[in-house]
Amino acid sequence: MLLTSLLFSLLLSLSASATQVPFSVGAPSTSPLTFQLRHLHATTNTSQILFSDVQPGSLSDGLQGDPETYTINTQLIKTHRPSSFASYERAREKAFRWDRHIKDDGIEELSWPEDIVMAPNVTDRETLLLLAKMTNNAYAHEDNGREWYDLGKQWNTSFPFGWEQDGDGFRGHIFATPDNSTVVISIKGTSAGLLGGGGPTTKKDKLNDNLLFSCCCARVSFTWSTVCGCYAGGSKCDQNCVEASLVDDSLFYPIGTNLYNNVSYMYPDSNIWVIGHSLGGALASLIGVTFGSPVVAFEAPGERMAAGRLHLPSPPSTHHVTHVYHTADPIAMGTCNGALSSCAIAGYAMESRCHLGQSIIYDTVTQWGWAVDIRLHPIRIIVEKLLAQDWPIPPGSPPDNTTILSKVPEPKPEDDCVECFAWEYGDFLDPGNW
Numbered sequence: 001m002l003l004t005s006l007l008f009s010l011l012l013s014l015s016a017s018a019t020q021v022p023f024s025v026g027a028p029s030t031s032p033l034t035f036q037l038r039h040l041h042a043t044t045n046t047s048q049i050l051f052s053d054v055q056p057g058s059l060s061d062g063l064q065g066d067p068e069t070y071t072i073n074t075q076l077i078k079t080h081r082p083s084s085f086a087s088y089e090r091a092r093e094k095a096f097r098w099d100r101h102i103k104d105d106g107i108e109e110l111s112w113p114e115d116i117v118m119a120p121n122v123t124d125r126e127t128l129l130l131l132a133k134m135t136n137n138a139y140a141h142e143d144n145g146r147e148w149y150d151l152g153k154q155w156n157t158s159f160p161f162g163w164e165q166d167g168d169g170f171r172g173h174i175f176a177t178p179d180n181s182t183v184v185i186s187i188k189g190t191s192a193g194l195l196g197g198g199g200p201t202t203k204k205d206k207l208n209d210n211l212l213f214s215c216c217c218a219r220v221s222f223t224w225s226t227v228c229g230c231y232a233g234g235s236k237c238d239q240n241c242v243e244a245s246l247v248d249d250s251l252f253y254p255i256g257t258n259l260y261n262n263v264s265y266m267y268p269d270s271n272i273w274v275i276g277h278s279l280g281g282a283l284a285s286l287i288g289v290t291f292g293s294p295v296v297a298f299e300a301p302g303e304r305m306a307a308g309r310l311h312l313p314s315p316p317s318t319h320h321v322t323h324v325y326h327t328a329d330p331i332a333m334g335t336c337n338g339a340l341s342s343c344a345i346a347g348y349a350m351e352s353r354c355h356l357g358q359s360i361i362y363d364t365v366t367q368w369g370w371a372v373d374i375r376l377h378p379i380r381i382i383v384e385k386l387l388a389q390d391w392p393i394p395p396g397s398p399p400d401n402t403t404i405l406s407k408v409p410e411p412k413p414e415d416d417c418v419e420c421f422a423w424e425y426g427d428f429l430d431p432g433n434w
């Protein structure tokens, strides 16, 4: 009797402190979480982040299912968080100085305390499907055919200008569990320019993308005017120059850290996950590496090189970041880069191919005979075609087949990935000529 009540009170105190105190590894405390859409976020043409609250019942569904709640399977994972964002930024500064042979003024080494957090169960297909829907516009508005809904009236009070004119920045949703214990930041990227849309920030985004995801300032061929002056002839590229161009111009990463800081300010005690599609996925990963948050990124271009160029301090492990993509998507595969490719024609050089963390790669080219095509990149393809059925069952098989071997390809780190192998990086140029 005494033992039972002791155990009972122990269990109670364990569950009460579960959100602050790390779980012991393997503790069976995973349970599905139910999320509701709380806010929409967007960036303006001046990279300011806007939030708009969602009133329950105000949105109608574009896809199947309950439009406002998402139940997600969880698992416990190990993650590494820097002790503070300030110490992380100091470590980044130190790395920049080190590379430029500037004497560092005794900045302390960054420590990466380990933490066990509840994360989405990425080996569960239904979980991936729901997360993919959460990165997508799952809601239809009057203008049903568009890739993104019109936020329209909801923005009217706090913000004088309309969404539409500024409609090309990062944008997405913020979901929270009813008790606010877990919050999901979902980021939809800026693929509009690439896929034929456009907007006032397209030019700047393109500059950023070409700096982050191309080998050398988007010098695809001799006909290209490069976005920075780091090309040193032949196949040579000046490394410090490429990095300096990014520091000067890249909004991509600061948008992400501002967004995260804003959300963690709104939800100070919550476990935060970050998910995203395309460039939003790359941004989600860089945020997750910075803050130690669980990440699921869909069809992101290779962001490992970008993390290096931005001098992000690297945690002991990035396995809390999971990429999901398929082999027929030239953006995620880093193959959208020939001078005649659809990316190049739109003025993008998406040449990077290596991803951080671990990757769940659906080989749709070999298994399903898909032909590589940029039109297989949108999140709707992921939701409606890729994750709509178990893998590796070929399309057309009976959906109730119970002999399925694997529901999701096994997550693996991209250990053997080589970036920009045709390029040689080094100190080739006089900084005066950058």
Ligand SMILES: *[C@@H]1O[C@H](CO)[C@@H](O)[C@H](O)[C@H]1NC(C)=O
Residues within 6 Å of the ligand: 045, 046, 161, 162, 165, 166, 200
């Ligand atoms: C941003 O958009 C607003 C209105 O849409 C416009 O007045 C302003 O000039 C734009 N700013 C920049 C930097 O493009």
Ligand SMILES: *[C@@H]1O[C@H](CO)[C@@H](O)[C@H](O)[C@H]1NC(C)=O
Residues within 6 Å of the ligand: 030, 073, 074, 075, 076, 121, 122, 123, 124, 125, 407
């Ligand atoms: C994650 O999902 C897979 C597939 O549904 C399941 O086999 C596994 O037990 C789940 N893991 C946890 C920790 O619930």
Ligand SMILES: *[C@@H]1O[C@H](CO)[C@@H](O)[C@H](O)[C@H]1NC(C)=O
Residues within 6 Å of the ligand: 153, 154, 156, 157
């Ligand atoms: C903003 O839109 C809402 C809903 O349409 C409306 O009730 C409200 O009066 C509007 N506010 C302003 C300042 O226009």
Ligand SMILES: *[C@@H]1O[C@H](CO)[C@@H](O)[C@H](O)[C@H]1NC(C)=O
Residues within 6 Å of the ligand: 038, 178, 179, 180, 266
């Ligand atoms: C959750 O956070 C929201 C702020 O977005 C707050 O209004 C609400 O009261 C919080 N709910 C709980 C149960 O703490």
Ligand SMILES: *[C@@H]1O[C@H](CO)[C@@H](O)[C@H](O)[C@H]1NC(C)=O
Residues within 6 Å of the ligand: 049, 051, 258, 261, 262, 265
């Ligand atoms: C978001 O963060 C930025 C900078 O970190 C700050 O200037 C801004 O006021 C914050 N916005 C909100 C809505 O919290």
Ligand SMILES: *[C@@H]1O[C@H](CO)[C@@H](O)[C@H](O)[C@H]1NC(C)=O
Residues within 6 Å of the ligand: 393, 397, 398, 401, 402, 403, 404
């Ligand atoms: C179920 O899938 C397995 C593996 O693909 C296949 O061998 C089997 O014939 C399928 N069963 C049915 C009833 O379709």
